Structure formats: structure tokens, C-alpha cells
Amino acid sequence: KNSVRILDIPFVHTTLEEMTHTLYTHAVEKEKAFVVTANPEIAWAAHHDPEKKKLLEEATYVTADGIGVVKAAKWSGQSLPERVTGFELFINLLEKANERGQSVYLLGAKAEVIEKAADTIRATYPNVQLAGFHHGYFDWDDPSIANDIAEKQPDYVFLALGFPRQETWVASHYDKFNHGVFMGIGGSFDVLAG
Ligand code: UDP
Numbered sequence: 001k002n003s004v005r006i007l008d009i010p011f012v013h014t015t016l017e018e019m020t021h022t023l024y025t026h027a028v029e030k031e032k033a034f035v036v037t038a039n040p041e042i043a044w045a046a047h048h049d050p051e052k053k054k055l056l057e058e059a060t061y062v063t064a065d066g067i068g069v070v071k072a073a074k075w076s077g078q079s080l081p082e083r084v085t086g087f088e089l090f091i092n093l094l095e096k097a098n099e100r101g102q103s104v105y106l107l108g109a110k111a112e113v114i115e116k117a118a119d120t121i122r123a124t125y126p127n128v129q130l131a132g133f134h135h136g137y138f139d140w141d142d143p144s145i146a147n148d149i150a151e152k153q154p155d156y157v158f159l160a161l162g163f164p165r166q167e168t169w170v171a172s173h174y175d176k177f178n179h180g181v182f183m184g185i186g187g188s189f190d191v192l193a194g
Contacts, residue, residue, distance in 0.1 A: 003062075004080055011038070011064045011073070024096045032179050035063065036062045037183065101128075108159050120194070131152040136160060149180075
């Protein structure tokens with residue numbers, strides 16, 4: 001996939017529709033993908049912190065999560081078609097999962113928020129297989145969540161722990177998973193919970 005370098009970070013040259021389809025296809029093919037949706041704050045933070053930068057380099061795709069990234073491409077004589085936000089990818093992939101009966105695992109947010117978000121998904125996307133969910137205030141040394149995901153092998157794992165927690169979590173457990181699309185989506189469960 002073509003990419004555009006901004007602050008030495010490779011952003012995938014793609015539209016929201018195209019990216020949705022790409023990730024859906026990875027899920028169908030039982031492949032593994034790690035997606036970072038990087039807004040300007042994340043790009044800037046990564047530019048100034050090698051550990052954060054490394055997380056972005058480990059990702060299969062870094063998407064331009066914000067009009068500021070699209071504009072930065074233009075100012076540097078490059079181009080990105082449009083912004084591709086984590087929230088929009090999340091909703092699009094839930095729609096795909098609902099059409100095809102794919103499975104989803106949710107990790108992050110406060111206990112009451114994730115429960116509400118799970119209820120919203122059950123009500124709005126009844127054909128989605130909700131493989132499991134867990135709030136985001138767990139003990140980092142406890143491997144049980146990663147083991148649960150490795151066992152259930154969901155098609156999509158959405159993480160709302162904030163940057164860089166969600167990406168750090170994916171990077172540190174990635175080898176345990178056979179397949180699945182792993183994507184950090186920031187505060188999206190809070191939005192879904194209303
Ligand atoms: N969050 C979490 N575990 C934590 C810290 C945050 O699950 O240890 C959740 C928080 O409840 C919220 C989401 O991560 O649902 C985004 O948090 P925040 O707004 O702090 O992150 P940002 O959007 O700034 O990346």
C-alpha cells in the first residue's frame with residue numbers, strides 16, 4: 001500500500017471506504033493487522049518520543065485521523081485523499097461485521113461505559129458476534145485478557161484505552177494472536193455509550 005511520510009511517519013494513502021474494505025478483507029482472510037489511527041497530536045508525540053514512534057512503525061497501517069494530517073500532507077507537497085478516523089472505521093467495521101456475522105471483542109473504557117457500549121452494539125448490530133468485552137482498568141501484568149482473546153480469535157479487536165496505552169497493549173501481545181484486526185479507537189466506546 002502506498003504511504004505518505006509526514007514527520008517521518010508513514011501514513012497510508014487511502015480513503016475511509018477503501019480502508020474499511022482492506023481491514024474487512026484481512027478479517028475474512030484470517031490475517032492479522034494492527035491499525036493505528038493517528039491524529040496530529042499522536043503524530044507530534046511520536047515525532048518527539050522514540051518509543052511512541054516505534055509503536056507506529058510496528059503498525060500494519062497508520063491512518064490520517066484528522067484533517068490536520070491531510071493538510072500537512074498537502075503543505076509538504078504530497079497528498080492524502082481524506083481523513084480516516086478511528087471512530088468511523090469502527091462504525092464501518094461494525095456494519096460489515098453485522099452483514100457477515102463476524103466476531104468482535106471490545107477492550108477499554110470504564111466498566112459501566114463498556115457495558116453500555118456492548119448493549120448498543122447488541123441492539124444496533126444484532127448479527128455481530130460479540131466474542132467478549134472487558135473494561136480498560138485492568139492489571140497490566142495479568143495475561144488473562146490476552147489469553148481470552150487468543151482463545152476466542154475474534155475477527156476484530158477494538159481497544160479504547162487512549163494513546164499510547166492501546167497501541168502498547170497490542171504491540172506487547174501481538175505475537176500471541178493468530179489472526180484478527182487490532183485497532184485503537186481512543187474514546188469511541190464513550191461515544192457509543194452516549
Ligand atoms: N481508558 C482506559 N484505561 C486507562 C485509561 C483510559 O480504558 O487506563 C479509557 C477511558 O476510559 C476512555 C478512553 O480510554 O474511554 C480514552 O481515554 P482518554 O480520553 O484519556 O484518551 P485519549 O482520547 O486522550 O487518547
